[in-house]
Amino acid sequence: ETGVTQSPTHLIKTRGQQVTLRCSSQSGHNTVSWYQQALGQGPQFIFQYYREEENGRGNFPPRFSGLQFPNYSSELNVNALELDDSALYLCASSDGTGRVQETQYFGPGTRLLVL
Amino acid sequence: AQSVAQPEDQVNVAEGNPLTVKCTYSVSGNPYLFWYVQYPNRGLQFLLKYITGDNLVKGSYGFEAEFNKSQTSFHLKKPSALVSDSALYFCAVRDLTGGFKTIFGAGTRLFVKA
Numbered sequence: 001e002t003g004v005t006q007s008p009t010h011l012i013k014t015r016g017q018q019v020t021l022r023c024s025s026q027s028g029h030n031t032v033s034w035y036q037q038a039l040g041q042g043p044q045f046i047f048q049y050y051r052e053e054e055n056g057r058g059n060f061p062p063r064f065s066g067l068q069f070p071n072y073s074s075e076l077n078v079n080a081l082e083l084d085d086s087a088l089y090l091c092a093s094s095d096g097t098g099r100v101q102e103t104q105y106f107g108p109g110t111r112l113l114v115l
Numbered sequence: 116a117q118s119v120a121q122p123e124d125q126v127n128v129a130e131g132n133p134l135t136v137k138c139t140y141s142v143s144g145n146p147y148l149f150w151y152v153q154y155p156n157r158g159l160q161f162l163l164k165y166i167t168g169d170n171l172v173k174g175s176y177g178f179e180a181e182f183n184k185s186q187t188s189f190h191l192k193k194p195s196a197l198v199s200d201s202a203l204y205f206c207a208v209r210d211l212t213g214g215f216k217t218i219f220g221a222g223t224r225l226f227v228k229a
Contacts, residue, residue, distance in 0.1 A: 004158075033216065042205055042219035043159070056216050090158055104217060106151075106158035 004093050004107035012113045013081050021076045021110045023091030031096035032074040033104060034066060037088040049074055050096055078112075086114045117142045117210040121220035128196045129228050136191040136223045138206030147209035148189045149217065150180055152202050159205065165189060176200070196227045 005024045013019050025032055031050045035043035045058035049068035063079040072093070078085055088111050092104035118141045128134045140146055147166055151159040163174025170182045180191045191204060206220040 006158075035219075042207075042221050043217075045210075045216035045218070048216060058216060092159075103149075103161050103164060105161060108156075108158045 004091060004105055006089075006091050006107040006110050008110060009108070010111045010113075012115065014115050015081055015083060017081050017114075018077065018079045019081060019112060021078075021089050021091075021112070023074045023076070023093075023107060025072045025074070025093035026105050029093035029095050029105070030072050031094045031102070032068055032072065033092045033094070034074070034076045035090040035092065036060075036085075037090055037109070038084075039087070043090055046076070081114045083114050086112060088112075117208050117218050119148075119206045119208050119218060119220040121204075121206055121223045123223050124221075125224045125226065127226045127228065130198050131195055134193050134196040134200070134225065134227070136204050136206075136225060138189045138191065138220060140187050140189060140206075140208050142208055144211065146182075146187075146189075147211075148180075148182065149207040149209070150174065150178070150189075150191050151205045151207060151219075153205065153222075154202050162191070162204075196225075198227050198229050201225055201227045 004026050007022045033048040034046040037043040046060050048056040052068045065077045068074045088109040090109045091107045094102040094104045120139045149164045150162040153159050162178050163172050165172050165182045173179045178193050203222045205222050207217045210216050
């Protein structure tokens with residue numbers, strides 16, 4: 001069984017650019033969530049996808065968007081990058097059954113620096 | 116709104132001594148609580164969760180947590196700390212409103228001295 005993987009590990013962009021981050025779910029998991037972790041803070045929920053549909057969103061503007069593919073891998077897209085978007089972006093997968101108690105398993109993250 | 120608070124930014128403990136990392140929560144309805152650990156430049160690793168049942172939950176790496184409904188607390192504990200336990204610990208609560216997101220505390224940094 002493989003864990004959650006994310007790519008790239010690090011990324012440097014300039015303000016105004018667009019970025020795409022990728023995540024491969026743990027085997028058998030159909031639910032993916034994305035979190036933003038700013039330096040010195042806890043992760044903040046961006047959104048969640050279940051079977052290719054967004055089924056929850058945090059307080060992030062529309063320039064944060066995502067996709068989930070039939071194989072349950074996922075992308076996070078951020079348009080019009082701002083300096084405050086610099087953070088560690090974490091992807092987490094879960095099996096989507098019995099959602100209340102399901103455990104989310106996190107990938108290693110992508111560290112994004114916006115200059 | 117659901118929330119968690121970790122009142123200590125940092126906890127220092129000597130190796131071999133018991134450790135406690137504190138967490139309090141505020142939820143409407145039943146609480147679903149989690150502890151995660153984060154090592155430098157790594158993602159979060161799941162330690163344990165409370166859903167229902169026994170108030171003492173046992174997890175990975177010898178950690179356990181005690182759920183106390185009257186005090187709305189979910190403190191993480193370990194009987195004997197190891198230097199390798201030094202890391203950042205996050206308490207989290209499952210928010211059942213508007214999607215099944217998890218709300219994390221700000222984190223507590225644990226330092227275990229040899």
